[in-house]
Amino acid sequence: MSDTPSSPLKLMVTGGAGYIGSVCTARLLEAGHEVTVVDDLSTGHADAVPDGARFVAGDAAEVGGSLLAEGFDGVVHFAAKSLVGESMQDPSKYWHGNVATSLRLLDAMREHGTPRLVFSSTAATYGEPAVTPIAESTPAEPTNTYGATKLAIDQAITSYARAHGLAAVSLRYFNVAGAYGGFGERHTTETHLIPIVLQVASGERHRVQIYGDDYPTGDGTAVRDYIHVVDLADAHELALTGATAGEHEIYNLGNGTGFSVRQVIDSCREVTGHPIPAVVAQRRDGDPAVLVAASDRAREMLGWQPRRTGLNEIVADAWSFVQRRIQQ
Numbered sequence: 001m002s003d004t005p006s007s008p009l010k011l012m013v014t015g016g017a018g019y020i021g022s023v024c025t026a027r028l029l030e031a032g033h034e035v036t037v038v039d040d041l042s043t044g045h046a047d048a049v050p051d052g053a054r055f056v057a058g059d060a061a062e063v064g065g066s067l068l069a070e071g072f073d074g075v076v077h078f079a080a081k082s083l084v085g086e087s088m089q090d091p092s093k094y095w096h097g098n099v100a101t102s103l104r105l106l107d108a109m110r111e112h113g114t115p116r117l118v119f120s121s122t123a124a125t126y127g128e129p130a131v132t133p134i135a136e137s138t139p140a141e142p143t144n145t146y147g148a149t150k151l152a153i154d155q156a157i158t159s160y161a162r163a164h165g166l167a168a169v170s171l172r173y174f175n176v177a178g179a180y181g182g183f184g185e186r187h188t189t190e191t192h193l194i195p196i197v198l199q200v201a202s203g204e205r206h207r208v209q210i211y212g213d214d215y216p217t218g219d220g221t222a223v224r225d226y227i228h229v230v231d232l233a234d235a236h237e238l239a240l241t242g243a244t245a246g247e248h249e250i251y252n253l254g255n256g257t258g259f260s261v262r263q264v265i266d267s268c269r270e271v272t273g274h275p276i277p278a279v280v281a282q283r284r285d286g287d288p289a290v291l292v293a294a295s296d297r298a299r300e301m302l303g304w305q306p307r308r309t310g311l312n313e314i315v316a317d318a319w320s321f322v323q324r325r326i327q328q
């Protein structure tokens, strides 16, 4: 993963049976770390836990928290509810599932003296900033409950780090896509653009809906910053080894290049050779026109260097994963 070899760490990955958690676990294992995955399988899949990781089924706070008594060098905390729409319909699930669970995990880390935390935060903490690209100094004004819960956890981490000497990093993800080996996106409720477009290419869906073509962008469709899941995963190891006791750093993770919905669909057509019918539909509530990251801080402070930045490359890896899954 990183260019600088680091000594192996004993790590707990909560949510390691999910999309990003499984890829991160695979990369941490490859880098020589020892990983225990804790996942309640509410949205993850047991077969997504990479070989070589120990798997313990259960809640991140209860089960994960008590396991910390074994003595861990750090926690990478992915386990969370992450559907924006659902967070608006059922806020209790998000405040309890995300904030309360994370607070209990933080308390357990403190109790058992776990020194490092890398937390899976999100661009949704920023809301709809007028200025693009978005730097970490952009005021955090989330427009949905999901983003609000992640921001609340970030704030709790800041105070725990200061008060209790925790070395903490929050990574604010933009649009994560792509796959790694057998690990990719397979949500029961799929809302993300690239997997949806690829469902059309694989015959699981007739056409894709473009949510709005009257945005103030080049082609009228919304623009996002797509980052390859492996580049994202690799930032976690750098964060673990680069974290400083008593400090909570926040880094945006994105490529710094925006692609429109139409550009994504075109890339999927090119990669899959499928015509992928598309129709224009209503805008989706709460979707900002443009979300592009300024990730200079992660590059400077962590030495992070995304390597898989081409849209076709990201889509091709996601497509390989879809084809592999269909053949199984």
Ligand code: UDP
Binding pocket: 175, 191, 192, 193, 194, 196, 208, 209, 210, 211, 212, 222, 223, 224, 261, 284, 287
């Ligand atoms: N989108 C779309 N059709 C879909 C799914 C998504 O046009 O079926 C658009 C969505 O409105 C947004 C972009 O694609 O502008 C990326 O959406 P996604 O849900 O993947 O990520 P988000 O940026 O919302 O986190």
